[in-house]
Amino acid sequence: MIHALFIINRSGGLIYSKNFTQQVAQLSSNEALIFAGTFHGIHALASRISPAPKRDSVKDTGIQSIDTKNFRIHCYQTPTGIKFIAVTDLLQTKLSGALNKAYTLYCDYALKNPFYNLEMPIRSEMFDTKLHQLVQSH
Amino acid sequence: MASQSQAQAQAQMHAQSLMKLDNKTSKRSNMLLEQNVSRPRRDRVGLGAFAFLFAEIIRYSQNRVLGIQDLEAKLNEIGQRVGVRMFELSMWREKTVHREMRVLQTLVFINTVVWRALFDKQADSLERSTENDDEYMITDNEPAVLKYISVPKEMSSFSPGAFISGIVEAIARCCQCPARVTSHVVPADGLPLRTVILLKFDKEVMDREKRLEAGK
Amino acid sequence: MEKQYKAIGEEAWKNNAEKINAELFIFTYGSLVVQLVKDYENYSAVNKQLDKMGYNIGVRMVDDMMARTSLERCTGFSATAEVIAKVGFKLFLNVIPTVANWSADAKEFSLILDDNPLNDFCELPPKAVADGLRYSNVLCGVIRGALEMMQMQTEVEYVRDVLCGDDVSEIRVKLLRMLDEEVPASDD
Numbered sequence: 001m002i003h004a005l006f007i008i009n010r011s012g013g014l015i016y017s018k019n020f021t022q023q024v025a026q027l028s029s030n031e032a033l034i035f036a037g038t039f040h041g042i043h044a045l046a047s048r049i050s051p052a053p054k055r056d057s058v059k060d061t062g063i064q065s066i067d068t069k070n071f072r073i074h075c076y077q078t079p080t081g082i083k084f085i086a087v088t089d090l091l092q093t094k095l096s097g098a099l100n101k102a103y104t105l106y107c108d109y110a111l112k113n114p115f116y117n118l119e120m121p122i123r124s125e126m127f128d129t130k131l132h133q134l135v136q137s138h
Numbered sequence: 139m140a141s142q143s144q145a146q147a148q149a150q151m152h153a154q155s156l157m158k159l160d161n162k163t164s165k166r167s168n169m170l171l172e173q174n175v176s177r178p179r180r181d182r183v184g185l186g187a188f189a190f191l192f193a194e195i196i197r198y199s200q201n202r203v204l205g206i207q208d209l210e211a212k213l214n215e216i217g218q219r220v221g222v223r224m225f226e227l228s229m230w231r232e233k234t235v236h237r238e239m240r241v242l243q244t245l246v247f248i249n250t251v252v253w254r255a256l257f258d259k260q261a262d263s264l265e266r267s268t269e270n271d272d273e274y275m276i277t278d279n280e281p282a283v284l285k286y287i288s289v290p291k292e293m294s295s296f297s298p299g300a301f302i303s304g305i306v307e308a309i310a311r312c313c314q315c316p317a318r319v320t321s322h323v324v325p326a327d328g329l330p331l332r333t334v335i336l337l338k339f340d341k342e343v344m345d346r347e348k349r350l351e352a353g354k
Numbered sequence: 355m356e357k358q359y360k361a362i363g364e365e366a367w368k369n370n371a372e373k374i375n376a377e378l379f380i381f382t383y384g385s386l387v388v389q390l391v392k393d394y395e396n397y398s399a400v401n402k403q404l405d406k407m408g409y410n411i412g413v414r415m416v417d418d419m420m421a422r423t424s425l426e427r428c429t430g431f432s433a434t435a436e437v438i439a440k441v442g443f444k445l446f447l448n449v450i451p452t453v454a455n456w457s458a459d460a461k462e463f464s465l466i467l468d469d470n471p472l473n474d475f476c477e478l479p480p481k482a483v484a485d486g487l488r489y490s491n492v493l494c495g496v497i498r499g500a501l502e503m504m505q506m507q508t509e510v511e512y513v514r515d516v517l518c519g520d521d522v523s524e525i526r527v528k529l530l531r532m533l534d535e536e537v538p539a540s541d542d
Contacts, residue, residue: 078420079426080416080417100421103417107421108285108286109286113193113286113287114196114287115288118413124288125288178375178376178377179376180376180448180474181376181448182375183373183379183446183447183448183471184367184371184374185373186418186446187379187446187447188374188378190418191379191386192382198407215389217385219381219384219388220378223381257378258375282372282374283378
């Protein structure tokens with residue numbers, strides 16, 4: 001079950017956040033911004049402390065998931081550096097498929113929309129609707 | 139004096155280089171002339187390519203106009219140039235169709251032949267306005283060219299379909315039935331981008347219709 | 355390697371790309387160029403604007419390509435060239451240009467466009483040819499924008515163009531440097 005979804009831009013700014021269930025607390029907008037910025041920072045540091053050799057081909061891509069006792073945070077980073085982050089229950093072991101679909105929706109309903117400004121928060125009813133459908137069908 | 143002859147020489151050189159270019163480009167003209175256009179040369183490109191291009195056209199136009207009406211007028215103009223060309227191609231390809239002059243035939247031509255040529259399907263409906271005799275509406279439930287566009291609330295009167303109405307306006311004119319064509323987003327259940335293209339035919343067209351009806 | 359990219363491109367075109375009528379796209383592009391010629395009344399300014407609009411498209415388009423394929427970040431400039439030709443061009447324009455003319459330091463290559471949909475139906479007036487209009491210059495901007503999002507700063511330009519009487523169309527791509535820091539993109 002996907003409880004919530006966040007999208008973080010290339011510079012660590014939060015451009016989208018949405019809760020899909022009542023089971024997770026609604027972060028205040030300030031808390032959500034801090035969450036995004038902090039995650040972005042830890043993600044970058046994690047790929048730096050990675051013991052993997054620094055050749056391009058095997059460069060570590062940073063954090064893919066964080067587990068807690070009750071839930072899991074998944075992160076899918078696109079090759080262009082955008083992060084799709086989902087909060088799920090512990091049964092979700094792999095979420096890259098669904099997050100890739102969310103990436104496609106972002107391309108369609110944000111990037112192809114002439115009224116969307118790059119790196120800015122996504123405000124599009126169609127994006128909301130499609131994402132909701134995706135989460136429901138997951 | 140000297141500078142004059144220099145200028146002359148320069149002009150001559152320029153003319154020569156133009157001629158040279160002409161020889162080179164005429165090769166291409168011949169190629170173009172020999173091309174068979176009775177069937178499309180290529181079938182499809184990615185909708186993504188169109189969508190990104192169209193989004194950029196809207197952004198570009200938006201930067202050069204003051205209001206929503208101007209923006210729609212700009213998109214209409216860009217659509218018109220597409221319409222003229224699609225008209226010529228369609229006339230060439232549909233051997234059975236001859237240049238229409240009647241309003242209804244023109245509308246059916248747009249509704250079927252043109253829509254299929256552009257969007258690979260027929261338009262979803264064609265209706266006459268119940269209020270005004272000279273007004274007709276062509277409806278497309280999901281115009282592919284607008285698929286990814288979300289108009290922000292503060293611009294809610296903007297209809298990106300102005301591009302489509304430009305295409306239709308040009309074609310109506312080419313069919314000798316000039317009309318003022320506008321586009322309106324009229325969402326229906328599950329169809330947020332349902333677009334109505336409204337044609338209001340010029341008075342001379344409606345007068346001609348009456349004469350033709352009477353002469354029958 | 356080359357074969358693999360060809361397969362990725364074809365698979366993405368076949369299964370993951372929505373399509374649209376090519377002529378509608380071609381005429382719309384043509385109408386844009388006419389609009390720019392009217393607005394700027396100067397062909398080199400039109401070239402510049404086309405490149406700029408291409409850049410704005412490229413910085414967005416690269417994500418669309420990545421989302422619709424299983425590609426990872428390219429590991430070198432030669433792989434990048436292959437991806438542009440066999441995946442990028444294929445996915446959006448349904449054509450595959452030839453990668454050729456690598457420089458000795460492997461930092462420059464050419465894309466030979468044997469078939470460019472944008473050129474269909476187009477013939478330039480002699481004045482436009484003489485003044486150096488690059489009708490499809492948008493492509494240069496697209497490539498430059500897309501590569502910038504992949505941390506590559508490049509210079510991309512037309513060196514030959516069939517519309518200007520050359521035998522082939524050739525776009526030259528030159529890698530200037532790799533951008534290390536993640537710079538936020540912005541519209542030109």
